[in-house]
Amino acid sequence: MIKIAPSLLASDFTRLAEEVKTIDNADMLHLDIMDGHFVPNLTFGPGIISALRDKTDLVFDTHLMISNPEDYIEEYAEAGSDYITFHIEATNHSHRLIQRIKESGCKAGVSLNPGTSLKEIELILPDLDMVLIMSVNPGFGGQKYIPQITEKIARLNSMIEELNNDVAIAVDGGIKLHNVSEVIEAGADIIIAGSAIFGSENPYEMIKKFRAAGE
Numbered sequence: 001m002i003k004i005a006p007s008l009l010a011s012d013f014t015r016l017a018e019e020v021k022t023i024d025n026a027d028m029l030h031l032d033i034m035d036g037h038f039v040p041n042l043t044f045g046p047g048i049i050s051a052l053r054d055k056t057d058l059v060f061d062t063h064l065m066i067s068n069p070e071d072y073i074e075e076y077a078e079a080g081s082d083y084i085t086f087h088i089e090a091t092n093h094s095h096r097l098i099q100r101i102k103e104s105g106c107k108a109g110v111s112l113n114p115g116t117s118l119k120e121i122e123l124i125l126p127d128l129d130m131v132l133i134m135s136v137n138p139g140f141g142g143q144k145y146i147p148q149i150t151e152k153i154a155r156l157n158s159m160i161e162e163l164n165n166d167v168a169i170a171v172d173g174g175i176k177l178h179n180v181s182e183v184i185e186a187g188a189d190i191i192i193a194g195s196a197i198f199g200s201e202n203p204y205e206m207i208k209k210f211r212a213a214g215e
């Protein structure tokens with residue numbers, strides 16, 4: 001079963017509590033944390049996550065696009081994250097960071113920029129709950145899906161099958177109705193979409209269409 005994770009980045013920031021109500025048929029709420037350093041944009045921090053925690057029952061999927069993620073794990077766990085995903089490019093101590101995320105009570109994810117090889121995560125794959133493949137360069141919503149990423153998803157899927165464990169593959173960036181089937185067929189388990197869902201007339205119906213593409 002495919003999971004749908006709308007990205008709050010594309011919602012109306014002046015009415016966050018109402019916006020999350022429009023997507024209550026989704027599985028997860030994707031929360032993009034940007035620090036203006038690891039990526040050239042700034043979003044929000046743990047205060048917004050904890051303010052939203054009692055507004056929805058969705059699983060909170062926190063995507064840290066920040067430098068020094070090791071300094072912020074407990075804060076994002078306490079704010080209400082269920083998954084915490086850091087970028088492999090942002091740390092020299094990925095294995096330790098995964099253990100810290102799990103000790104904080106969350107599931108652990110790692111994300112790869114489009115130009116980062118899957119080799120970088122080969123040795124930590126058995127410890128992960130999720131791999132988040134970026135299909136655009138991180139920092140902004142509304143960008144175009146990078147076509148080479150489909151092959152990368154398929155290769156990661158084979159690596160996971162060889163390991164015989166249940167690491168989820170999440171794909172993030174530029175996913176719309178016209179390419180979601182391609183992403184799912186390559187092996188994605190979690191579809192993250194911002195502008196396609198929150199930018200549509202009816203986010204609830206759009207989630208249904210995304211889900212139907214995976215059936």
Ligand SMILES: O=C(CO)[C@H](O)[C@H](O)COP(=O)(O)O
Pocket residue numbers: 007009010030032063065136137138139140141142143172173174175192193194195196
């Ligand atoms: O991490 C992200 C950007 O860095 C976002 O989650 C992603 O871009 C979703 O937006 P869209 O679906 O509009 O591309």
Ligand SMILES: [Fe+2]
Pocket residue numbers: 007030031032063172192
């Ligand atoms: Fe994201």
